[in-house]
Amino acid sequence: xxxxxxxxxxxxxxxxxxxxxxxxxxxxxxxxxxxxxxxxxxxxxxxxxxxxxxxxxxxxxxxxxxxxxxxxxxxxxxxxxxxxxxxxxxxxxxxxxxxxxxxxxxxxxxxxxxxxxxxxxxxxxxxxxxxxxxxxxxxxxxxxxxxxxxxxxxxxxxxxxx
Numbered sequence: 001x002x003x004x005x006x007x008x009x010x011x012x013x014x015x016x017x018x019x020x021x022x023x024x025x026x027x028x029x030x031x032x033x034x035x036x037x038x039x040x041x042x043x044x045x046x047x048x049x050x051x052x053x054x055x056x057x058x059x060x061x062x063x064x065x066x067x068x069x070x071x072x073x074x075x076x077x078x079x080x081x082x083x084x085x086x087x088x089x090x091x092x093x094x095x096x097x098x099x100x101x102x103x104x105x106x107x108x109x110x111x112x113x114x115x116x117x118x119x120x121x122x123x124x125x126x127x128x129x130x131x132x133x134x135x136x137x138x139x140x141x142x143x144x145x146x147x148x149x150x151x152x153x154x155x156x157x158x159x160x161x162x
Contacts, residue, residue: 001061001162005030005041007152013038022063023070023079036118036146037109044160045141046104047097050134054090054097057162107131108138112146115139 001019006027008014011034016027030040040056047055060066070076090098107126113119149158 001057002159003044003057003162004157004159005038005149006157007149007154008032009154011035011038013040015040017060017068019061019063021061022065023072023075025060025065025068026071026076028068034109036116036150037112037142038149039105041145041149041158041160042105042109042142043101044162045145046108046138047101048160048162049138049141050100050104052097052101054094055101056098058097059094061162104135104138108135108142111135112139112142116146 001017004016004018006014006016008029011032013030013032014027015030017025019025030038033039034042043056046052047057052058056066060068065079070079110119110122110126111131114122145158152158
């Protein structure tokens with residue numbers, strides 16, 4: 001599966017997912033908010049490095065539509081009807097993986113910001129002496145992409161493979 005992050009004006013961006021399994025998905029807007037580490041790129045890197053199988057990207061790779069809609073209008077309408085009539089509740093394992101992704105993202109971004117001088121101190125919920133090895137690996141992955149993302153012109157893209 002290939003995920004394309006395209007930079008918009010300011011801190012906005014779009015995401016497109018190209019996969020072998022499941023319906024073709026329409027691109028969607030990302031929540032924006034960070035000039036170096038877009039939220040959805042953070043989750044991609046966190047989930048890939050931490051081996052999170054049932055986070056956003058692992059589920060997309062298996063054919064789940066997640067927060068995306070099918071590109072085909074007929075498939076989109078069918079998916080909307082299905083969600084309304086039979087909402088899919090994630091399994092306990094998927095819920096745990098999503099919680100782990102959120103937890104690691106919430107730790108890794110401030111650690112990266114402090115290490116690169118974009119913040120003065122870690123938030124109270126992150127204790128510097130207790131940073132696990134997985135956080136260091138994820139922050140190193142952030143180093144691979146943050147500056148590249150920041151330097152992209154509006155309309156420029158990064159493509160990552162899941």
